[in-house]
Amino acid sequence: MxxxxxxxxxxxxxxxxxxxxxxxxxxxxxxxxxxxxxxxxxxxxxxxxxxxxxxxxxxxxxxxxxxxxxxxxxxxxxYPDPALFPTTSAARAETRRLCAWFLQKLDRDVIDLLVRERIDKRLMRRGQPDYDLLKAGNDALAWHMDYFSWLLDQRPWFAGEKFTVADIAGGAFISTIDYVDAVPWDKFPIVKEWYARMKSRPSMRPILRDRIEGLPPPRHFDDPDF
Amino acid sequence: MxxxxxxxxxxxxxxxxxxxxxxxxxxxxxxxxxxxxxxxxxxxxxxxxxxxxxxxxxxxxxxxxxxxxxxxxxxxxxYPDPALFPTTSAARAETRRLCAWFLQKLDRDVIDLLVRERIDKRLMRRGQPDYDLLKAGNDALAWHMDYFSWLLDQRPWFAGEKFTVADIAGGAFISTIDYVDAVPWDKFPIVKEWYARMKSRPSMRPILRDRIEGLPPPRHFDDPDF
Missing domain, CATH: 3.40.30.10 (Glutaredoxin)
Structure with a gap:
């Protein structure tokens, strides 16, 4: 199994x-x-x-x-079917660049400060989140969201014309920031429109049903029309 | 170009x-x-x-x-020829696991503390290295070297029977720790034997000739018989 x-x-x-x-x-x-x-x-x-x-x-x-x-x-x-990577060298490289962006850069700049500081600290029973870290995480998030807006203004999906694993990485990571209600969606309508498309995918439903005891998500968390 | x-x-x-x-x-x-x-x-x-x-x-x-x-x-x-990844799914996965080990885990646990604290801080003219960080980096390095010894006791190369990009990642990363003379080679003869083989490869010669002004490497740095 x-x-x-x-x-x-x-x-x-x-x-x-x-x-x-x-x-x-x-x-x-x-x-x-x-x-x-x-x-x-x-x-x-x-x-x-x-x-x-x-x-x-x-x-x-x-x-x-x-x-x-x-x-x-x-x-x-x-398991190549369905393919989640594009076919050309250039598009595959761009997909991997963006996956690394989420998995490494957004992780270090934002997730550590905004998400783990709240969720993991709670699970570890290590007290309240540090306000200064949350503030730094929010500032970093604004910069990242600006960059994502710029990218998604030129392309329907993160790595280009087609849905790829870069969108999955983006959806998986941004959903954890949304879980702690830290995404100012009104300021980033282009990213919001992409995220609404992501939330509508059946593959995203299970991860939008996750809950941490004592730390509920905002009401819009699992609603594709938010 | x-x-x-x-x-x-x-x-x-x-x-x-x-x-x-x-x-x-x-x-x-x-x-x-x-x-x-x-x-x-x-x-x-x-x-x-x-x-x-x-x-x-x-x-x-x-x-x-x-x-x-x-x-x-x-x-x-x-540019698939010569191949630097193995052919089976399992061996490719193991190669990528070890690449990530060097590029992410060793980087965070050791390189940040032992190498960047010396080299980048010098290049940035930000003063002397912090002794506590160097100490923490040395402790983390000992744990990593134990793990590398355990792996290389079972296999001639990091990911298995054949030379792969995992060995390249290992050689590239460990060479920077050796540049600041922080590897206690006598304690890790199995890793030392592998690193001697790595240093003998023509592809490694250029990176062993790198020098930082005012921060020379130990004499054994570019010598395959060290």
């Missing part, structure tokens, strides 16, 4: 869940918090991070894969 | 330089320090980081690509 170690509001885990759903690949999802690991996570990923995918690919064998981008590349190679 | 924006002792830039050399692809290398950018770097990479590759692939067009792993994937697709 295909199995994914994940955390519900971990953006990189959400990228993999949406990719699996877009490709119609069922997987058992098991929540693993790295800071409460009993050894199960460390055994399959010494980096002690989620997501980790355990799979038995059509070509045989049994493997465990991390981190998120290695899982995404594996899924595209092992 | 193929052009690479890079910094000589930036480990991710070094990964790309070695991949280009292994594939026999000439490129003009231009040093770009993000903190001194005159706009040339921001224009091709709004993330304002190196490396950035500007290329005209055989399939036509002109593109600029970042970050390092997107460049590596592009080069493997556009």
């Amino acid at each position: 295909r199995t994914l170690f994940h955390m519900p509001l971990d953006p990189a885990s959400r990228v993999v869940r949406v990719v699996l759903a877009e490709k119609g690949l069922p997987a058992e999802t098991i929540e693993k918090r790295p800071w409460e690991d009993d050894g199960a996570l460390a055994t399959v990923n010494p980096a002690l991070s989620v997501p980790v995918l355990m799979d038995e690919p059509p070509t045989g064998g049994s493997i465990h894969i991390s981190p998120a981008m290695a899982i995404v590349e594996f899924l595209e190679e092992a | 193929r052009t690479l924006f890079h910094m000589p002792l930036d480990p991710a830039s070094r990964v790309v330089r070695v991949v280009l050399a292994e594939k026999g692809l000439p490129a003009e290398t231009i040093e770009k320090r993000p903190w001194e950018d005159d706009g040339a770097l921001a224009t091709v990479n709004p993330a304002l980081s190196v490396p950035v590759l500007m290329d005209e692939p055989p399939t036509g067009g002109s593109i600029h690509i970042s970050p390092a792993m997107a460049i590596v994937e592009f080069l493997e697709e556009a």
